[in-house]
Amino acid sequence: MIALHHLNKTYRVDGRAVPALRDISLEIASGEIFGIIGRSGAGKSTLLRTLNLLERPDSGQVLLDGQDISALNAAALRAQRRGIGMVFQHFNLLSHRSVAGNIRFPLELAGELSTAAMDARVAELLELVSLSAQASQYPAQLSGGQKQRVGIARALANQPRLLLCDEATSALDPQTTQSILQLLLDINRRFGLTIVLITHEMAVVRAICDRVAVIEAGEIVESGAVAEVFLHPQHAATRSMVAEDGHAAELDLAGKLGQLAGTLLRLTFVDATTYEPVIAEVGQQLQVPISILQGSVGRIKDRPYGQLIVGLQGDATLAQSVFSARGVRCEVLSA
Numbered sequence: 001m002i003a004l005h006h007l008n009k010t011y012r013v014d015g016r017a018v019p020a021l022r023d024i025s026l027e028i029a030s031g032e033i034f035g036i037i038g039r040s041g042a043g044k045s046t047l048l049r050t051l052n053l054l055e056r057p058d059s060g061q062v063l064l065d066g067q068d069i070s071a072l073n074a075a076a077l078r079a080q081r082r083g084i085g086m087v088f089q090h091f092n093l094l095s096h097r098s099v100a101g102n103i104r105f106p107l108e109l110a111g112e113l114s115t116a117a118m119d120a121r122v123a124e125l126l127e128l129v130s131l132s133a134q135a136s137q138y139p140a141q142l143s144g145g146q147k148q149r150v151g152i153a154r155a156l157a158n159q160p161r162l163l164l165c166d167e168a169t170s171a172l173d174p175q176t177t178q179s180i181l182q183l184l185l186d187i188n189r190r191f192g193l194t195i196v197l198i199t200h201e202m203a204v205v206r207a208i209c210d211r212v213a214v215i216e217a218g219e220i221v222e223s224g225a226v227a228e229v230f231l232h233p234q235h236a237a238t239r240s241m242v243a244e245d246g247h248a249a250e251l252d253l254a255g256k257l258g259q260l261a262g263t264l265l266r267l268t269f270v271d272a273t274t275y276e277p278v279i280a281e282v283g284q285q286l287q288v289p290i291s292i293l294q295g296s297v298g299r300i301k302d303r304p305y306g307q308l309i310v311g312l313q314g315d316a317t318l319a320q321s322v323f324s325a326r327g328v329r330c331e332v333l334s335a
């Protein structure tokens, strides 16, 4: 659905060049939730804003359904943008309009529906985001989570094909964050809406994204299915974000290594193997003790996973092949 080809963007600040995007190429499939994660200043907002040309790249192409939107005239670009909704970190609601008035605003701008049809659409959207009871309230009377629900309903008003979320949950507490993420997931599943979100939090990616790209200093340094990137991060930037998230097993046994006998292994289970008694069975099969030193279990979107660091007293190569045969990825961390 979206293809970015060799995007470059450099800002000029006081005559100085500030590169924001460097040779970015990405493909995002229709119906997926795609996360772009990176630290502050990495280029996330700039990249997201190129998808509807709020930011024009210096070079490269932005293709939506095969059409290069940078080649469109102003009227055609406006029509394209109507098919792209956007949700903002600080909600950007109109303070003098009620909840219903905010949601109605893009419908009025589009000018395609009768008054009755607009009323019906607003009612439908209020119900979708569970705010029917707050229709006549004003933004100042709402909680952060409710404001973001209005932001989401407004973004969906003109039935976009693509929803761009710019740090949509960064101003919210963890519980509200979860409810907004669930709402986005629900919308994605019910309407098959493609969602591209930017975030600095691995937990957001882990909760709802199908695939993720990691951006660092304007470059995509790693991308792929979330489970692959999260459980086997390759780049230092990804590793440090995964470590901060605290849900993957990281080797922070410094100082204790000398006291541990045997070989350290990292075992990664995904999907069904997560629930099987693999460690006990492999220990029994090899007749060696296996001690669990550190680990975590959880979910990546709706896939269960486990990652454990274990100590093995015995033949590591043999253990590796036995674990692999059981569908468990096994890496030797130290001998």
Ligand SMILES: Nc1ncnc2c1ncn2[C@@H]1O[C@H](COP(=O)(O)OP(=O)(O)OP(=O)(O)O)[C@@H](O)[C@H]1O
Pocket (backbone or CB within 6 Å): 011, 012, 013, 018, 019, 020, 038, 039, 040, 041, 042, 043, 044, 045, 046, 047, 200
């Ligand atoms: N309008 C602008 N003018 C000049 N420089 C800019 C502008 N917007 C962004 N930059 C610079 O471009 C780089 C990328 O910024 P961008 O806002 O895209 O990063 P980000 O990952 O979204 O950061 P944050 O999470 O802090 O918003 C940074 O060095 C930033 O200072």
